[in-house]
Amino acid sequence: MDLRLIIGRLLLAIGLLLVAATKLAPQTVKTQLYGLNLDFAWGVLLIASGALFLLTARKK
Amino acid sequence: MPHIELHWIDYAILITYFAFVLGIGFALRRSMNSSEEYLMSGRSIPAWIAGLAFLSANLGAQEVMGMAASGAKYGIATSHFYWMGAVPAMVFVGVFMMPFYYGSRARSVPEYLKLRFDEKTRAFNAITFAGMTVMSSGISLYAMGLLLSSLLGWNFDASIAMAAVIVLLYILLGGLTSAIYNEVLQFFLICAGFLPLVLVGLENVGGWGQLMVRLEEVARSKGYVSGAYTQAWAQMSSPQANPMGIEWFGMAMGLGFVLSFGYWCTDFLVVQRAMAADSMLAARKTPLIAAIPKMLFPGLVILPGMIAMAISSTPDGLFRLPVKPDGSLNYDMTIPLMLQAFFPSGMLGLGLTALMASFMSGMAGNVTAFNTVWTYDIYQAYLKPNGTDAHYLRVGRMTTVFGILASWAAAYAAMKFNNIMDLLQLVFAFVNAPLFATFLLGMFWARTTGHGAFWGLLSGTVGAALHHGLSLPAGAVSGLKGGWMGVVTHYPSEMAQNFWTAIWAFSVCFAVTVAISVVTRPKAEEELKGLVYAYTRMPEEPASLPWHQRPAALGGVILVAVGLLNVLFW
Numbered sequence: 001m002d003l004r005l006i007i008g009r010l011l012l013a014i015g016l017l018l019v020a021a022t023k024l025a026p027q028t029v030k031t032q033l034y035g036l037n038l039d040f041a042w043g044v045l046l047i048a049s050g051a052l053f054l055l056t057a058r059k060k
Numbered sequence: 061m062p063h064i065e066l067h068w069i070d071y072a073i074l075i076t077y078f079a080f081v082l083g084i085g086f087a088l089r090r091s092m093n094s095s096e097e098y099l100m101s102g103r104s105i106p107a108w109i110a111g112l113a114f115l116s117a118n119l120g121a122q123e124v125m126g127m128a129a130s131g132a133k134y135g136i137a138t139s140h141f142y143w144m145g146a147v148p149a150m151v152f153v154g155v156f157m158m159p160f161y162y163g164s165r166a167r168s169v170p171e172y173l174k175l176r177f178d179e180k181t182r183a184f185n186a187i188t189f190a191g192m193t194v195m196s197s198g199i200s201l202y203a204m205g206l207l208l209s210s211l212l213g214w215n216f217d218a219s220i221a222m223a224a225v226i227v228l229l230y231i232l233l234g235g236l237t238s239a240i241y242n243e244v245l246q247f248f249l250i251c252a253g254f255l256p257l258v259l260v261g262l263e264n265v266g267g268w269g270q271l272m273v274r275l276e277e278v279a280r281s282k283g284y285v286s287g288a289y290t291q292a293w294a295q296m297s298s299p300q301a302n303p304m305g306i307e308w309f310g311m312a313m314g315l316g317f318v319l320s321f322g323y324w325c326t327d328f329l330v331v332q333r334a335m336a337a338d339s340m341l342a343a344r345k346t347p348l349i350a351a352i353p354k355m356l357f358p359g360l361v362i363l364p365g366m367i368a369m370a371i372s373s374t375p376d377g378l379f380r381l382p383v384k385p386d387g388s389l390n391y392d393m394t395i396p397l398m399l400q401a402f403f404p405s406g407m408l409g410l411g412l413t414a415l416m417a418s419f420m421s422g423m424a425g426n427v428t429a430f431n432t433v434w435t436y437d438i439y440q441a442y443l444k445p446n447g448t449d450a451h452y453l454r455v456g457r458m459t460t461v462f463g464i465l466a467s468w469a470a471a472y473a474a475m476k477f478n479n480i481m482d483l484l485q486l487v488f489a490f491v492n493a494p495l496f497a498t499f500l501l502g503m504f505w506a507r508t509t510g511h512g513a514f515w516g517l518l519s520g521t522v523g524a525a526l527h528h529g530l531s532l533p534a535g536a537v538s539g540l541k542g543g544w545m546g547v548v549t550h551y552p553s554e555m556a557q558n559f560w561t562a563i564w565a566f567s568v569c570f571a572v573t574v575a576i577s578v579v580t581r582p583k584a585e586e587e588l589k590g591l592v593y594a595y596t597r598m599p600e601e602p603a604s605l606p607w608h609q610r611p612a613a614l615g616g617v618i619l620v621a622v623g624l625l626n627v628l629f630w
Contacts, residue, residue, distance in 0.1 A: 003241055010080050014073055021069040021406025033260055039406040042256050
């Protein structure tokens with residue numbers, strides 16, 4: 001079992017949930033990081049990291 | 061502190077993580093066909109996975125929350141627990157000690173002690189270690205139940221039952237491999253959950269420069285010089301000059317040498333991860349790979365505490381650290397407070413999932429170490445020596461169930477005795493510090509005998525108890541904190557007392573082991589091959605291997621890097 005597949009899928013799943021969470025709350029100071037929506041920005045970053053793990057796992 | 065309200069999205073993240081955790085256990089269950097596969101991962105784990113598991117086994121939530129609390133209480137000097145109290149020892153175990161652990165084909169640290177010394181030394185270590193792991197696992201469970209009930213308003217009993225059942229399932233199904241895989245997931249979750257907390261916190265406080273300015277004000281308001289919270293070494297000239305209450309020698313010798321090397325080089329909980337690696341080279345690289353993120357972790361777990369202190373000390377700060385009934389600040393609530401203050405729904409779920417993953421991995425690490433030591437070093441060694449491998453596999457699984465149940469019971473014991481965590485820390489100092497002297501002599505001085513090792517270990521433990529019984533930290537009353545035999549000396553802080561207890565335990569064990577070894581008969585040279593430095597050929601790497609694959613070169617680069625960090629934050 002290639003652990004990179006599991007890590008990639010987990011990060012991807014959490015990233016998608018965070019992007020979905022963007023719709024949950026109105027824009028407040030609490031949801032901002034340097035002007036970006038925190039859930040959205042971090043969600044996209046996790047999706048990208050997850051995809052990277054999946055790509056490296058498949059190369060093998 | 062009011063309860064945090066979670067949305068469905070937070071629960072969805074938590075449930076997704078649990079599904080992955082259990083999925084790993086189910087996926088691995090068919091490959092668990094022998095005791096070696098179940099208890100030692102069949103020695104098949106690649107170096108990068110073993111390395112991250114080596115790091116994560118020590119990254120329980122108590123550690124994460126405790127380091128943030130220390131960051132708030134002591135400032136940047138807390139990073140000594142990483143830069144001096146971990147990384148050099150990790151390099152040492154990878155470069156010098158792993159060839160003996162892995163090369164001897166011992167299945168555990170107590171078994172190495174049997175091969176190097178004798179049965180009684182193994183029994184002493186196996187029994188004390190098994191007791192410590194169950195207690196430690198139970199305290200992890202208790203701390204999680206306490207956090208979830210106070211933070212989220214969840215039922216305490218239901219919280220610990222849920223965590224215990226999940227950990228039981230994934231270890232029962234997938235053994236050590238399942239625990240190791242989940243530790244790696246935990247590593248990524250901690251990075252994903254805590255890095256944004258640091259970024260948001262820094263933005264709130266006005267950036268790094270403003271953080272330093274505010275912490276300098278905090279230092280002056282408490283009667284220290286400006287750099288007491290922002291300089292790692294500059295204020296270590298005397299115990300009174302820094303909030304930790306320790307001077308550079310106690311720090312370097314107590315934490316940097318005895319406690320650090322005692323833990324990272326001899327504690328089977330972490331060493332087991334390297335022993336599960338798929339080759340000698342991978343086993344040697346395991347602690348070195350772990351050392352790289354380890355030296356950067358203060359930025360992830362200590363910095364939030366420093367940010368919390370800066371925010372909490374300004375009149376218009378977003379939150380204040382709660383006050384305990386005795387009037388002191390409750391630093392343990394640093395991370396929960398920051399999660400509540402800075403994370404919206406979604407990120408909150410991720411942060412809590414990271415914390416829960418740490419609690420469960422901390423517990424799983426202890427249970428997997430316990431079932432290996434119990435099965436091989438107690439059951440097979442003394443109760444049923446000639447069983448089949450299938451029998452030991454069954455015993456390993458049954459021990460997992462027993463370990464979880466015992467941890468569950470220990471969690472309730474911890475609830476009844478509110479000082480049990482302090483007691484456990486003390487036991488670590490009593491057991492691990494002398495054990496490092498035993499290993500140092502055993503591996504590098506062939507003349508060391510089994511009698512010397514056993515009586516040295518016992519004397520070291522007694523030496524630690526005597527020192528503890530005759531000393532007392534400032535502000536404490538005689539009892540569990542020390543001074544129960546009469547107070548001969550006072551320390552400015554509990555930490556200083558712990559460091560000096562460890563120094564005494566190590567020194568007494570070292571001296572007694574040497575004294576008894578010179579008057580007793582050592583093992584023959586033939587019996588010590590592969591166990592002692594003088595009679596073991598150190599593994600040679602092929603000339604074509606790049607420098608970063610060579611343990612000695614990689615270790616050297618890591619030491620230079622950690623040295624630079626010390627200079628940078630001097």
